[in-house]
Amino acid sequence: MKKSIMALLIVAIICIAGVALAAANPFDDVPENHWAYAAVNKLAKDGVIDGSGYRIFGGDRPMTRYEMALVVGKAISNAAKADAENKVLIDKLSNEFQTELENLGVRVKALEKKSEKLTVSGFLHLSEQVWRNSGVYEGSYFAAGKNPGYGSESPHADDGQWLALGVDLFTKYKVNDKWQLVIHDDLTRDAQSGSFAVNSSASDGLLSGQQRGCEIYALGTTGVTNVKVGKFDYVPVYGMFLWPDNKAVVGAQFSVGNPQALKATATYGYLRKSWSGTTVNPRILSGTTDNRYAALELTAAIAKDANIKAAYHMVRNDGNYTNSLSGATDVVKPYATDMRFWELGADKMLTPKLKLYGEIERSNADSENKAFIVGLTYGKADINTPGSFSITGRYVHWDVNSSVNHGTWMAGQAHGAKGPELASNFIIDKNIGIMTWINYMSPTDGTSGKIRTIKTELDFYF
Incomplete structure (x- = not known):
């Protein structure tokens, strides 16, 4: 199973369990006109991340900030194969979703590492x-x-x-x-x-x-x-x-x-x-x-x-x-x-x-x-x-x-x-x-x- 799918399941489990993650209203949707969607789609098109933007999570609904942070985390791990323009996008996305990344980092990283065995x-x-x-x-x-x-x-x-x-x-x-x-x-x-x-x-x-x-x-x-x-x-x-x-x-x-x-x-x-x-x-x-x-x-x-x-x-x-x-x-x-x-x-x-x-x-x-x-x-x-x-x-x-x-x-x-x-x-x-x-x-x-x-x-x- 691909890492992105496993990571999604992990996020779903966290959401269902109602885990309190330290962020202001952490499950707010990212607005549909937010610049992050275009950035994520470009990273996907250029092969830095798998999938085709936020639609990899199913349906046409907007992504939550934590779902977006999960994708950004994938981009960070693949930054070595990104060109200069995409590295700038990754840095910009990292700053935008810094809080969510910090909260997801320890939990998701630990669970993903186990699944990757x-x-x-x-x-x-x-x-x-x-x-x-x-x-x-x-x-x-x-x-x-x-x-x-x-x-x-x-x-x-x-x-x-x-x-x-x-x-x-x-x-x-x-x-x-x-x-x-x-x-x-x-x-x-x-x-x-x-x-x-x-x-x-x-x-x-x-x-x-x-x-x-x-x-x-x-x-x-x-x-x-x-x-x-x-x-x-x-x-x-x-x-x-x-x-x-x-x-x-x-x-x-x-x-x-x-x-x-x-x-x-x-x-x-x-x-x-x-x-x-x-x-x-x-x-x-x-x-x-x-x-x-x-x-x-x-x-x-x-x-x-x-x-x-x-x-x-x-x-x-x-x-x-x-x-x-x-x-x-x-x-x-x-x-x-x-x-x-x-x-x-x-x-x-x-x-x-x-x-x-x-x-x-x-x-x-x-x-x-x-x-x-x-x-x-x-x-x-x-x-x-x-x-x-x-x-x-x-x-x-x-x-x-x-x-x-x-x-x-x-x-x-x-x-x-x-x-x-x-x-x-x-x-x-x-x-x-x-x-x-x-x-x-x-x-x-x-x-x-x-x-x-x-x-x-x-x-x-x-």
């Missing part, structure tokens, strides 16, 4: 994805004779299309001023079958099929160190080694420094063995034994509008992989039980809205061990700003032995993948956006085939 947010997504794959990628979900023991080349069983409805739910609980608990539940249902899985008879109808390893972790600070402990998503550098939304790490992460200057992040623990609903590279991760993981990442600002990033990863297991359909255990070649990965990348703002970035990566495998990416991103999609958008075009190259995951909506684990990608996000209304993702991939190992896919998603944020 638990927050819930997320987004509902309706998506459609279409494949037109060929060659080694065609119908290659453990395709006989094509990828024995290696796993899938496509996120779903067959070429075609997949309509799905899902929700990402984030629940956060504030333990104290330094620590919070976070639970992220990601659940997607197949619109064709109604199951919780992809179009595969082996997992159809199972909750685990697409409830993709949700996050649960504690996040806080100890001294100057930021700490994350539990199961969480991690995207080092620009996402070549671990893809966003994998929720892959089970362990602990420690960060020190400032990304606007120099920041170091150390991660230790395990990478998931079970990746239901998401393609994964069995040449690197074992499905039968623990995948021990350690990483060090550095981010340095070399200029106000430019950064460099580097990361080093270690993954260790016994080299065994179990085919999830046949149950057979294979030793997947050519990697050893101890794999190392190096990443180096940089980004530069060419204009205030246009960013150029790139990355190279290499593993210690004997062959098919390189990856690189180069791309441009324009704009920024802000869910609070209808009409805002971002668009990214990039060229990627993933060798077979270079990465844990080549992408949630693509694959190429047995033959690698290279080619162009295009992604965009357009905010059509406040808290509503349309995301589109397209790629056109070829193998990196010299075999013949194409991954051609497009995904469009309608998102409702809450």
Whole structure:
């Protein structure tokens, strides 16, 4: 529940209880022609406070002085994002409602602080994805004779299309001023079958099929160190080694420094063995034994509008992989039980809205061990700003032995993948956006085939 709504309930409780607040006739209405209404509406229009003026309290009635003071209090707490003109308005409103603010300050602040301990947010997504794959990628979900023991080349069983409805739910609980608990539940249902899985008879109808390893972790600070402990998503550098939304790490992460200057992040623990609903590279991760993981990442600002990033990863297991359909255990070649990965990348703002970035990566495998990416991103999609958008075009190259995951909506684990990608996000209304993702991939190992896919998603944020 938004803070403004909670604050309103608090004011209502105070009013009903008849609490005597120290002011002359404190529940007098603010006259309809009072300058404060115009000031509050301007602050709302400029995004300093939520709502649309006094009508956020329901109906066309005038606001009481205490209701107005409550809105002014919100504006004061958001003063950091106000421009010079709005800061003058906030100061003027603060003087006008000084008595009410003083009386409400202790009571409302204490109650609001308690209500803010638990927050819930997320987004509902309706998506459609279409494949037109060929060659080694065609119908290659453990395709006989094509990828024995290696796993899938496509996120779903067959070429075609997949309509799905899902929700990402984030629940956060504030333990104290330094620590919070976070639970992220990601659940997607197949619109064709109604199951919780992809179009595969082996997992159809199972909750685990697409409830993709949700996050649960504690996040806080100890001294100057930021700490994350539990199961969480991690995207080092620009996402070549671990893809966003994998929720892959089970362990602990420690960060020190400032990304606007120099920041170091150390991660230790395990990478998931079970990746239901998401393609994964069995040449690197074992499905039968623990995948021990350690990483060090550095981010340095070399200029106000430019950064460099580097990361080093270690993954260790016994080299065994179990085919999830046949149950057979294979030793997947050519990697050893101890794999190392190096990443180096940089980004530069060419204009205030246009960013150029790139990355190279290499593993210690004997062959098919390189990856690189180069791309441009324009704009920024802000869910609070209808009409805002971002668009990214990039060229990627993933060798077979270079990465844990080549992408949630693509694959190429047995033959690698290279080619162009295009992604965009357009905010059509406040808290509503349309995301589109397209790629056109070829193998990196010299075999013949194409991954051609497009995904469009309608998102409702809450």
